[in-house]
Amino acid sequence: MLKLRSLGILLMLFWIASCTEENLGVTFVTTEEVLFASGDQVRLLGRVISDQDVQVQDHGFYLAEDEAFSSPQIISLGEKSGPGRFIGEVSGLKVGTIYFAKSFMELSGEMIFGNSLELSTLEPAVKSFSPEFAAVGEELIIEGRNFGEDTRVFFGDQEAQVLENTLQSKLLVRVPNPGDEAQVPIRVQVQDREVSSPTLFEYQIGTYELISTYPQEIKLYDNVFFQNGPNEFYIGLGSERRLSFINGFQKFDAASSSWESVQFPGSSRSFAFFTDRYIGGGLSQLGSNPFVFDPTFWKFESGQFIQKPDLPFLTRDALAFEFEEDLYVLGSNANSMPFFSKFNSSTESWEVLPNSPVSFGRNDVSFTYQNKAYLLSTSDASIWTFDFSLQTWEEIASFPGNLGNGRGMARIIGNKAYIGLFERTNELWELDLDTFTWTRKNPMPGLPQSVLVGHFVSGPNIYIIRVPDITLAGQYPMDLYRFDPNGI
Amino acid sequence: MPNMFKRLIYILLLLPMACINPYEVGLDTGEQLLTVEAVLTSVPGRQEVRLTRSDTYGSVFEGLIRPVRGATVVVRDDLGDVVFLEENPEDRGSYLTPPDFATSPGRSYTLQIQTPEGKVYSSFPEKVQTVPEINSVSIETLTIPVEGEENVRSGVQLVVDVQDPIDEDNFYLWKNGPSVYILETRPDIFTPRPSDINPSRDPQPKDCCIACFRSEQVNNSGIYIANDDNFNGLNTRLVAGFVEDDGLRFVNTYRIDLRQISISQEAYRFLRLVKQQTEISGSVFDPPPANIRSNMINLEDPDEVVLGYFIAGAETTRRIYIDKSQLTFAQPRSIIPDDCREVEGAQLDPPADWNP
DSSP: OHHHHHHHHHHHHHHHHHOOOOOOOOEEEEEEEEEEEOSSEEEEEEEEEESSOOEESEEEEEEESSTTOSSOEEEEOOOEESSEEEEEEEEOOOTTOEEEEEEEEEETTEEEEEEEEEEEOOOOEEEEEEOSEEOTTOEEEEEEEOOOTTOEEEETTEEEEEEEEETTTEEEEEOOOOOSOSEEEEEEEETTEEEEEEEEEEEOOOEEEEEEEOSSSOOEESOEEEEETTTEEEEEOSEETTTEEOOSEEEEETTTTEEEEEOOSSOOOBSOEEOSSEEEOOBSSSSSTTOOBOOOEEEEETTEEEEEOOOSSOBSSOEEEEETTEEEEEEEBTTSOEEEEEEETTTTEEEEOOOOSSOOOTTSEEEEETTEEEEEOTTTOEEEEEETTTTEEEEEEEOOSOOTTSOOEEEEETTEEEEEOOTTOOOEEEEETTTTEEEEEOOOSSOSSEEEEEEEEETTEEEEEEEEOTTSOSOOOOEEEEEETTOO | OHHHHHHHHHHHHHHHHHOOOOOOOOOOOOOOOEEEEEEEOSSOSOOEEEEEEOOOOOSSOOOOOEEOOSOEEEEEETTOOEEEEEEOTTSTTEEEOOTTOOOOTTOEEEEEEEOTTSOEEEEOOEEOOOOOOEEEEEEEEEEEOOTTOSSOEEEEEEEEEEEOOSSSOOEEEEEEEEEEEEEEOOGGGOOOOOOSSOOOOSOOOOSSOSEEEEEEEOOOSSOEEEEGGGTTTSEEEEEEEEEEOOSSTTSSEEEEEEEEEEOOHHHHHHHHHHHHHHTOOSOTTSOOOOOOOOSEEESSOTTSOOEEEEEEOOEEEEEEEEEGGGOSSOOOOOOOOSOGGGSTTEESSOOTTOOO
């Protein structure tokens, strides 16, 4: 009996020892990391951890503005086989707002949540933009941070088109039409936040208004132009398409916007030098075989052309400018030798000056400002000054624009020089003569392959007339534009 | 006679048994895993992120580690500021920050990569901790016995003196910075290689030059890291680098900039594991091989294995000049029988900041 009892106890012990508890496994989910947070976007990393190959019906993240997750945004990533990491992304969040996030999984009908993380969406900012100066329609890049999906950009009050938003940090925009100001802040709107550029954007400005058309249907080349006072502009001589000379001038009255023919008592000519009061030299016959020079020299005074003694030199395509009523002529003579001469208006005599360090001619442009002449050489874009009192030359700057085929314009308004419109370009630049900084102005309308016929200064405006290059076949009107350098 | 015949048969039988067939390690083609190497610090400059793809390793040539070209690489901080990196045209797979890039202590940085195949990877945020200054750097001569060779290897161990901050957990990484040393050569025994133009085998001494300043970047063969578990808040001395004596470096004066970088706990853990794995010597006490996790993750396939680590830290450097007299053991002097200027990285003029 005792043996039976002992055997029974032993069997009982074996039975108890043989019982195995069912292994239910350990499966849980964690919210590991906020991988990315921007103004309106968040990327979260979660992980299903399990010691078995679980089949999760759904998993993802809850995101809410309160820690209790009372009205959460649910980022559902669907079914998942087995443990491992998962990433959820949500956009359209409020900028600069604190959120709470937690991972979840649905396992066998039960919702299991991971730990909760606090995070904050970020505030937008503008750091810089480039270029700082541009024309309407050009592209501009704004660098900053947290430019969300619906970011809007304004130049002053004008909204710009956002072409591209790269990684919420770089906006490519197209410069919109300007409002009333040439310098405006760039404003970036992200949801209800607005941030501005630390510096102002400057529009490329300058407006051209078509005010008249040359009264004759001709294409004028190699001509002469000058002005008498602020309102009388004279255009004439030269040739019609280098086929026949033009006799006399057309005078435009800026006050009445009317044209009038003016006779020239001298002979017709091409390639003459001229200023507002002098005309001289040039060729008296068309063609170049051989060159037939015109030695006559004329002064325009009190509305009359007065002939002066013939020139002591023969020249064509020379460059001329005036200073204190004296005339300075630079160019090359009939033997292609360079010269620099001064006509003293009081003694009516010519004086030979030392040659300039580089050759200048009508291909180049000049203007006078204070006690100096400024000359731009189209051979290398260098700008030289000639000091009238010291008679010294100095190279001071370089022209940044397109020199085309030369024969451009240089005019002064106040302390600004307007240089450009060389043959076959429509570029115009402003040079601040105090700071020697260049600013590009809006290009002149019309065909870029044009040639200057005349330019005049009246008040704050420059009047410009151009003709399409001689190589362009067909008839084109010669339009006279009024250029406002500060027009927006 | 029959006995002799038997013996001959046994000997002949032993002969084929003595043959050894080389064992060819046959491995399946390994995955070409993205490998990221990046240590960005607070010292302004062009800093590098290197992207490569791993390849199969075998007993014979299997594959090349290739650079990842044409990727879009950006570094983003926790304010949302993004820095675009440009690929170095002279070193494909190397992506460089702008020249003024520097991390800021307190900020967190993430590395984001888009490969030409369109896969997007992101690192976990790496927070930059402040780094304490190096009080001083001293040296200790180290000799390393080489198994099977009579001559030992030797070099200079760099030892830093650091005052560890008490109120924070600190993790340190040391790297060798650029170095310069006086290189001495023997132009007087220059013997050119015989050629058709100059067939002579006699020495043709050159007049110049015996001594130059040679710049080089000596990377540590080991990983030098530390955490402050054992010296939190205390002044301590730690081994922070090693420069091997190659018979040229310590002939006169040697200069090196030692970089001390604060790293995150996770980066420290990664480097410690890499250090452990690379220092396995086959002993029974070695740690078992482990799968070391990167802090880079594929955003579309988080389970993809990515190798390497993106480290962002703060950096301080300390310069040390080492005179040959400070070494207790030096390698026999190597002789370069030529003008010292012919050696790569060597020039006659000392660096502008050479001040031993």
